[in-house]
Amino acid sequence: MGGSVATLGLMSVTPSERTLRPRRSNLAVPGSSEKMLDKARGLPVDQVFMDIEDAVAPLAKPQARKNIVAALNEGGYGDKIRTVRVNDWTTQWTYADVIEVVEGAGANLDCIMLPKVQTADQVIALDLLLTQLEKTNGLEIGKIGIEAQIENALGLINVDAIAQASPRVETIIFGPADFMASINMKSLVVGEQPPGYDTGDAYHYILMRILMAARAFDKQAIDGPYLQIKDVAGFERVAGRSAALGFDGKWVLHPGQIDAANEVYSPRQEDYDHAEMILDAYDYSTSAAGGAKGAAMLGDEMIDEASRKMALVVASKGRAAGMTRTQTFTAPE
Ligand code: GLV
Ligand code: MG
Numbered sequence: 001m002g003g004s005v006a007t008l009g010l011m012s013v014t015p016s017e018r019t020l021r022p023r024r025s026n027l028a029v030p031g032s033s034e035k036m037l038d039k040a041r042g043l044p045v046d047q048v049f050m051d052i053e054d055a056v057a058p059l060a061k062p063q064a065r066k067n068i069v070a071a072l073n074e075g076g077y078g079d080k081i082r083t084v085r086v087n088d089w090t091t092q093w094t095y096a097d098v099i100e101v102v103e104g105a106g107a108n109l110d111c112i113m114l115p116k117v118q119t120a121d122q123v124i125a126l127d128l129l130l131t132q133l134e135k136t137n138g139l140e141i142g143k144i145g146i147e148a149q150i151e152n153a154l155g156l157i158n159v160d161a162i163a164q165a166s167p168r169v170e171t172i173i174f175g176p177a178d179f180m181a182s183i184n185m186k187s188l189v190v191g192e193q194p195p196g197y198d199t200g201d202a203y204h205y206i207l208m209r210i211l212m213a214a215r216a217f218d219k220q221a222i223d224g225p226y227l228q229i230k231d232v233a234g235f236e237r238v239a240g241r242s243a244a245l246g247f248d249g250k251w252v253l254h255p256g257q258i259d260a261a262n263e264v265y266s267p268r269q270e271d272y273d274h275a276e277m278i279l280d281a282y283d284y285s286t287s288a289a290g291g292a293k294g295a296a297m298l299g300d301e302m303i304d305e306a307s308r309k310m311a312l313v314v315a316s317k318g319r320a321a322g323m324t325r326t327q328t329f330t331a332p333e
Helices: 015-020 034-042 058-074 094-108 122-135 152-157 159-164 176-182 206-215 232-245 254-264 271-284 306-320
Strands: 024-030 047-051 080-086 109-115 146-149 171-176 218-223 249-252 296-300 299-301
Touching: 024 254, 034 058, 047 058, 058 080, 058 094, 058 171, 080 094, 080 146, 080 254, 094 109, 094 122, 109 122, 109 171, 122 159, 146 152, 146 159, 146 271, 152 159, 152 206, 159 171, 159 206, 176 296, 206 218, 206 232, 232 249, 232 254, 249 254, 271 296, 271 299, 271 306, 299 306
Parallel strands: 024 047, 024 249, 047 080, 080 109, 109 146, 146 171, 171 218, 218 249
Antiparallel strands: 296 299
16 A cells, blocks of 8 residues: 555554544634734634635735744644644645745644545655655654545545555544535535435535544544534534534634534533443453453443443543543442
């Protein structure tokens, strides 16, 4: 597989370490706005991504690169993941975006987001460029992760190969606006059902396709933007759909969407408590003291190894989100 030419084996950050970082809320910040780059420092999001792509006009891109380098080096983003979205490989800007940002601020950067990814080769090209930049700039090889945005039909049918193209890949992101345009979908409201579509969820296949690739190859699955920024109920509805399937987070375009994202992609307190209880009860029942039983009862619920796996998913998300449990398990007499 083509990915083996990349940095496999040289990584000091493993894919699962990369994918344990919470990304419930991913704030989009145009690199052309120094004011918004600054404001992002104080917002309670898991990730900030600084854009040089579609939120920045062509004439403003050179200055956006400079603003981003300055903002990253000035710091103040706390433990937020810091990502820069470069322009896609079909433009004339990608190489210069990557070089300027990594040479200027590689030490203060976590990931490069590559939009409109269509083939695994495009990820490998970025991986190779990053490796050279890491070598020449005294950075740890593999330090900088890749976030791959799926925004058209070709990208979606190649998503499995894209997910495996480099160990740097941390996320597979759905870009609904570009995607809807790419497949000629009629809706003009991103994430809502197109007019005349009444047989189910027009996004279900796309979301599931991305989620399967992400889960098969240990990546995070991230939902893209909801453009009606005043409509928080609409945001919650659309976010709730991908969260229910298992997506890890969603973009936020406006501070008003942040709390909703952090909440929708965290487990509910009762589900988190329940998950921790299942893990404890299962640990106990499989132990010698608990009778080494593979199936046990937690109240009225039968639990076994599959229950433990489901509970681990919810518990891990809750722990990553900093939740604390409100129930303790006591072994039966
Ligand atoms: C995001 O980039 C989108 O196209 O939805
Ligand atoms: Mg897009």
